[in-house]
Amino acid sequence: MDMAIETFNLTKKYGAKVGCAEICLRVPRGQIFGFLGPNGAGKSTLVKMLVGLLFPTSGKAILLGRALGDIEVRKKIGFLPENFRYHDWLTGQQLLEFHASLYKLGGTAKKRRVDEVLDLVGLAGKEKQKVQTYSKGMRQRVGLACALLPDPDLLFLDEPTSALDPIGRKDVREILVTIKALGKTIFLNSHLLSEVEMICDAVAFIRQGKIIRQGLLEDLRTGDIQVEMKIGGLTPALTAALASLARSIEIEDDLVRIRVKQDEDIPRLAALVVTGGGFLFEMNRKRSTLEEMFIRTTGGGEEIC
């Protein structure tokens, strides 16, 4: 499979403190990849290494088939930093023209592309205003526009929707899905798990600088199905029988929460209740949300490395 990002034991240390340790990631082209972890887990450190702001202590990485640090490959990489700051004395148009020049776009190609991205992020008509007069949401949009200027094959977005209202978030999600449909790869760092869940194909969880779980979102979810049952006449024998199928089981009075590995286990649970002499009043299959998966995997909270 053609990879947009491959990292091999990529490590960043700040003296004795570890930013990221032996990160091995493979992000195929054409995916939206969510990178998740608590504050201080090393998410930004990895992104900063991949975009060339930090130099790795050891390990290597390949982006779009070129070694990390290659200048030419950056012509096809877009990056929206977290809390993007600007030369805010410029107008929106001037800012985009400056960033387009940094991407070596010139002449009519520059003008055409600036107009395109202004349209794409919904800032057409506002380009003559100085950036310092923009609202938070408009600033985020102009930052996204800067990242989209080179029509990037690989787009790094660090918290791209954090400053946006719900409509703005929806707009950005739609832009990202449109970009993905064009075969582009998006590496998304976000705390907004519901959004990641809506658009990402694959995710990785990082904790204390190390990747602790990664895979396609669908695969990660499939391995974790929660079933809630209301059971009358629950006996120790029935409980034991249910526990034998379960990855975990919680019981509160007549409410039983069970995690099972696969969909096929759900009818088996129902059969066990019936054959075990219990009365099944209610049964709900609950797919684990990304938030639950996140908390379970990372332990949640903020990390002090």
Next chain:
Amino acid sequence: MLTMMGITFREGLNRKVMLISLVLAVIFLGLYGTGVHYAGQSFNEHPNPMLAAVVYPQLLSFGLYFGGFIVSFLAIFSAVGAISAEIETGIIQAVITKPIRRRDYVLGKFLGLGLFLALYAALFFIVIAMIINIKTGLVLDGQWRALGLFALQPVVLLAITLFGSVVLPTIANGVVMFMLYAVAVIGGMVEQIGWLIGNTGLQQAGIVTSLVMPVDSLYRKIVHLLMNPTNNPLGALQQMGPFGSMAEPSVWMVLYALSYVMIFTGLAAYAFGRKDI
């Protein structure tokens, strides 16, 4: 590099420090012009060629010395956060992740600010020279070479301040650069006193400070170029005082200043090329 140079030049024009410097320059040149005007008027009404031949060059030195002060302050204020402030605010993150080499980023900053400061200094010099020429009739020798050196003064400060901006936080860099500039100014005066009273120790102290920060020796060279004492029997009198130049810095000092600019700009590019942002 040209893109960075362009944005840096435009930023220089847009910053508040530029506006403040322009206002200060207008106030300074206005007061200076008024002073020179009345001095010229006084000598016209009560001619005293001998005294005029001493006072006019002193007025010129005075103008260039304090003009150099304003230009140097602008150089330090403009460059003190050229890189560190962009790191601190995060502006740099969206810039150096583009297909641009880090050394081109630094060189673009240097060229943009250098061009802006050199033009500002050149304009300042021209206005002072015109005031002196029109109001006193004093003919200045070597004024084009002097103009070049006057424009080089802020570029010397820019080079080391830019290096400081890579390795130090903005405020610390500002403190260090103003101290360095003060060392140069005091060293220059100490050397001037050394030549006046024939004290070798003071002269050498001045030379050492010129090596640490060659801005003041460039000023002394400018004064010598404009008022060459070998052609003038009153030269020694004209060059006395804190704004004069009792001993002409050699051409090697000018070459040293140029090397200083290249070395510190190179060091800034080298250090930035290895810096984690």
